[in-house]
Amino acid sequence: MKTRREFIKISAVAAGGIAVLKPALSWSPDFLKKDIEPLDESKAKRYPTFCEVCFWKCAGFTYLNKDGEIQKIIGNDKDPHCNGRFCPRGTGGVGMYYDNDRLKFPQKRVVDGDGTHKFVQISWEEALDTIADNMKDIADKYGPESMALLYHASSGSYFKHLMQAYGSKNIAKPSYAQCLGPREAGFVATYGMGVSSPEPTDIKNTECLVLIGNHVGENMHNGYVQEVADAIERNASIITVDPRFSTIASKSKFWLPIKPATDLALLLSWIHVLIYEELYDKKYVEQYAFGFDELKAHVKNFTPEWAYTKTDIDPKDIRDSAYEMAKASPAVIVHPGRHTTWYGDDTQRTRAIAILNALLGSFGKKGGWYFAEKKSVPHFPSPEYPHPKWTWKDITRKTYKGAGTGISNDLIKASLPENKNEHKVKGWIVVGTNLMTTIPDVETTKRAIENLDFIAVVDTMPMEITGYADILLPECTYLERYDDIRSSQHRIPNIALRMPAANPRWESKPGWWMAKEIANRLGLGDYFAYDSVEEELDWKFKQMGTSLEEMQKIGVKQFDKETDLYLADGEEHYFNTDTGKIELYSLDLEAKGYDPMPKFIEHKQPDSGFYRLIYGRAPMHTFGRTINNPNLTDLMDENKIWVNPKVAKIWGVEAEQEIWLKNQDGKISTFPIKVRITERIRHDSVYMIHGFGNTEKGLSRGYGRGASDSEMITNVKIDPIMGGTGMRENFVTFLLENPHLEENKIENKEAES
Ligand SMILES: Nc1nc2c(c(=O)[nH]1)N[C@H]1C(S)=C(S)[C@@H](COP(=O)(O)OP(=O)(O)OC[C@H]3O[C@@H](n4cnc5c(=O)[nH]c(N)nc54)[C@H](O)[C@@H]3O)O[C@H]1N2
Numbered sequence: 240m241k242t243r244r245e246f247i248k249i250s251a252v253a254a255g256g257i258a259v260l261k262p263a264l265s266w267s268p269d270f271l272k273k274d275i276e277p278l279d280e281s282k283a284k285r286y287p288t289f290c291e292v293c294f295w296k297c298a299g300f301t302y303l304n305k306d307g308e309i310q311k312i313i314g315n316d317k318d319p320h321c322n323g324r325f326c327p328r329g330t331g332g333v334g335m336y337y338d339n340d341r342l343k344f345p346q347k348r349v350v351d352g353d354g355t356h357k358f359v360q361i362s363w364e365e366a367l368d369t370i371a372d373n374m375k376d377i378a379d380k381y382g383p384e385s386m387a388l389l390y391h392a393s394s395g396s397y398f399k400h401l402m403q404a405y406g407s408k409n410i411a412k413p414s415y416a417q418c419l420g421p422r423e424a425g426f427v428a429t430y431g432m433g434v435s436s437p438e439p440t441d442i443k444n445t446e447c448l449v450l451i452g453n454h455v456g457e458n459m460h461n462g463y464v465q466e467v468a469d470a471i472e473r474n475a476s477i478i479t480v481d482p483r484f485s486t487i488a489s490k491s492k493f494w495l496p497i498k499p500a501t502d503l504a505l506l507l508s509w510i511h512v513l514i515y516e517e518l519y520d521k522k523y524v525e526q527y528a529f530g531f532d533e534l535k536a537h538v539k540n541f542t543p544e545w546a547y548t549k550t551d552i553d554p555k556d557i558r559d560s561a562y563e564m565a566k567a568s569p570a571v572i573v574h575p576g577r578h579t580t581w582y583g584d585d586t587q588r589t590r591a592i593a594i595l596n597a598l599l600g601s602f603g604k605k606g607g608w609y610f611a612e613k614k615s616v617p618h619f620p621s622p623e624y625p626h627p628k629w630t631w632k633d634i635t636r637k638t639y640k641g642a643g644t645g646i647s648n649d650l651i652k653a654s655l656p657e658n659k660n661e662h663k664v665k666g667w668i669v670v671g672t673n674l675m676t677t678i679p680d681v682e683t684t685k686r687a688i689e690n691l692d693f694i695a696v697v698d699t700m701p702m703e704i705t706g707y708a709d710i711l712l713p714e715c716t717y718l719e720r721y722d723d724i725r726s727s728q729h730r731i732p733n734i735a736l737r738m739p740a741a742n743p744r745w746e747s748k749p750g751w752w753m754a755k756e757i758a759n760r761l762g763l764g765d766y767f768a769y770d771s772v773e774e775e776l777d778w779k780f781k782q783m784g785t786s787l788e789e790m791q792k793i794g795v796k797q798f799d800k801e802t803d804l805y806l807a808d809g810e811e812h813y814f815n816t817d818t819g820k821i822e823l824y825s826l827d828l829e830a831k832g833y834d835p836m837p838k839f840i841e842h843k844q845p846d847s848g849f850y851r852l853i854y855g856r857a858p859m860h861t862f863g864r865t866i867n868n869p870n871l872t873d874l875m876d877e878n879k880i881w882v883n884p885k886v887a888k889i890w891g892v893e894a895e896q897e898i899w900l901k902n903q904d905g906k907i908s909t910f911p912i913k914v915r916i917t918e919r920i921r922h923d924s925v926y927m928i929h930g931f932g933n934t935e936k937g938l939s940r941g942y943g944r945g946a947s948d949s950e951m952i953t954n955v956k957i958d959p960i961m962g963g964t965g966m967r968e969n970f971v972t973f974l975l976e977n978p979h980l981e982e983n984k985i986e987n988k989e990a991e992s
């Protein structure tokens with residue numbers, strides 16, 4: 240069936256423009272192995288930046304060689320996110336700039352007489368006019384609230400400002416409802432504050448670090464990895480709970496290979512041990528906590544023997560690991576994790592983690608959690624935003640009362656044709672998020688897009704999402720642009736500047752410029768009342784006691800901390816909860832109709848012949864955004880599926896054999912994936928790295944490499960409290976023969992769907 244918004248493959252572009260454009264600079268794939276020519280850093284020109292390869296946002300300097308070409312990026316010593324060292328992805332970030340598959344000019348969707356969709360190159364003028372015209376139409380027809388912004392690139396902050404000036408607060412990032420939302424909601428319910436980023440865990444001084452499925456070392460958040468590496472050197476105890484023998488499990492005193500989806504049983508039983516063996520921090524709990532008696536009664540039956548029946552973990556290991564934590568208290572951290580949208584009961588799981596930290600007296604204590612501080616960034620003077628008639632809260636908070644920000648999947652739902660209520664979304668601007676692989680249940684996203692009046696996509700690369708755009712805008716990479724100030728919470732408050740080290744290649748442009756130009760066309764120029772972004776940044780920096788000129792030299796500025804890092808012994812402290820205390824029993828959750836204390840829920844386990852699909856990160860990649868990066872694909876160019884030897888034997892599959900996956904709903908993987916046979920994964924699960932199996936043919940290195948976990952995620956368990964999308968209740972079986980029998984079947988399938 241032909242659709243109104245048929246996916247357009249960038250490689251099929253008929254404009255004739257791409258082939259004739261010469262790359263501005265040649266690319267050396269040996270970049271990471273050896274320097275093209277050793278760089279004399281003291282003489283080389285350098286420009287401050289912060290990294291966009293992941294959301295840790297390490298600050299560094301981009302160095303140019305003697306010919307003025309970008310050569311390398313080196314961490315800024317003054318930056319607490321990285322302490323002068325970039326991770327392999329950050330170092331390889333230069334590849335984003337040199338990638339010749341990048342989006343090169345604005346394009347629009349055109350439908351031919353025979354109904355085929357294609358992109359044609361257009362001018363910036365036409366592209367921006369078309370976006371502004373469509374935004375005006377949507378505002379006239381339905382109200383500006385019917386435009387939504389979905390973003391996950393730093394430049395999104397300028398689009399956010401544009402949207403609010405235009406009259407819509409329907410804005411969401413996948414980093415909430417597909418990532419860290421549950422832990423934020425869990426900590427807000429317990430401590431009256433979220434965890435935020437970078438996590439204020441005092442790993443530097445800890446004696447015991449507990450990691451629940453948090454695979455640091457593969458998850459390469461830089462300063463975090465560095466502190467954990469130091470903790471290992473110091474012989475701090477690490478307790479890792481993971482169905483997979485992860486890199487960090489191999490460095491741990493305890494590896495608890497839990498049956499997936501049963502973590503809450505383990506957490507409740509740890510709470511049981513601490514309370515019933517009187518190992519918790521009595522003084523701390525008495526002074527700061529509310530609801531201890533209720534909690535004690537609640538966990539009475541959750542003995543390690545009970546937990547064993549759920550988790551497969553030996554009761555002795557449960558007790559011993561609890562003793563290990565108690566021994567280190569308060570210098571112990573039960574880490575809250577980051578990507579926490581797993582099984583739907585995720586807020587309650589992180590609640591249990593928050594409660595454990597309170598019982599161990601670690602929140603606000605050295606070696607536990609410190610109180611981070613952050614500088615607020617002033618807004619450049621502009622008129623007040625109009626008041627929208629409705630916002631995401633009117634959609635989301637009716638059901639998910641604990642949602643802290645806009646929910647991407649709810650804005651997508653509000654765009655579906657069956658949405659008959661008054662709050663409809665009819666247009667999207669998508670900035671730097673590949674929704675087709677990021678938001679689970681891609682068929683729903685496709686149906687939502689099909690029902691939109693208009694969709695504009697701003698990206699640097701041809702990706703799955705870009706094929707659905709009506710107007711496609713090429714953003715230049717982070718190495719070619721200014722962005723908003725990075726202000727982050729840390730032990731010391733600090734800010735960082737990103738500035739261009741090179742001119743944008745081809746016709747790509749920075750996001751701030753696009754947002755300002757669209758605003759001008761909508762008559763909202765007063766909201767961007769500066770001539771250049773330099774003027775805007777300089778004004779902001781000056782309010783903060785520095786200047787653009789100073790920041791261009793130093794890149795990172797640290798400020799004095801005004802509050803204490805830790806609570807003094809017995810110090811009074813007000814927590815921002817209903818009771819002013821740490822709520823072991825949450826009055827707020829109770830008032831909203833949720834369980835005031837976490838309960839264990841049985842989750843479905845795989846049927847015979849099926850395995851739970853779990854996924855994670857590889858040190859040298861960030862989701863799909865690095866999948867075409869010449870440096871990083873050089874280090875790893877496909878994912879494999881981890882299969883336990885017992886399972887491999889049953890199936891008769893061999894290492895490196897290509898298999899296809901089929902999930903519980905009959906969804907078959909587009910591409911095959913090679914088998915990795917390893918004891919490091921439980922027999923009831925399989926594991927793969929997220930971000931591979933890209934179907935966008937415009938990616939000369941990324942297309943069709945490995946398989947996509949996202950494709951297999953059709954069953955989504957929504958967290959009833961904050962609306963996040965639990966993605967790990969999907970099960971796959973193996974197909975040993977190519978299920979896409981006839982040639983071109985894959986392409987046909989795509990066109991049909
Ligand atoms: N199945 C599955 N789904 C997941 C996850 C998972 O592990 N498995 N992880 C979840 C998590 S934790 C998160 S945080 C999200 C991440 O979700 P996303 O951030 O959407 O992930 P990416 O796939 O990296 O897509 C980033 C997009 O931004 C583009 N881009 C990169 N740099 C720039 C830039 O400077 N400007 C612009 N305009 N675009 C840019 C890239 O080309 C790409 O299209 O995904 C979530 N979804």
Ligand SMILES: Nc1nc2c(c(=O)[nH]1)N[C@H]1C(S)=C(S)[C@@H](COP(=O)(O)OP(=O)(O)OC[C@H]3O[C@@H](n4cnc5c(=O)[nH]c(N)nc54)[C@H](O)[C@@H]3O)O[C@H]1N2
Pocket residue numbers: 293294418419451452453454455457458459460480481482483485497498499500501502576577578579581853854855856857858859860861862926967
């Ligand atoms: N190199 C690299 N580093 C990254 C990123 C990246 O893309 N690349 N992305 C960053 C982002 S945005 C995020 S949110 C973080 C995510 O990083 P984390 O928060 O550390 O990761 P998760 O994806 O939640 O967890 C993956 C781990 O959970 C285990 N697991 C699966 N199911 C279960 C279960 O039921 N119970 C338990 N206990 N464990 C289970 C898996 O085996 C795997 O080891 O990583 C960040 N760091």
Ligand code: SF4
Pocket residue numbers: 290291292293294295296297321324325326327328329330459460461462
């Ligand atoms: S952790 Fe690595 S990829 Fe992430 S911001 Fe830092 S250097 Fe960049």
Ligand SMILES: [Mo]
Pocket residue numbers: 414417418419577578
């Ligand atoms: Mo994330």
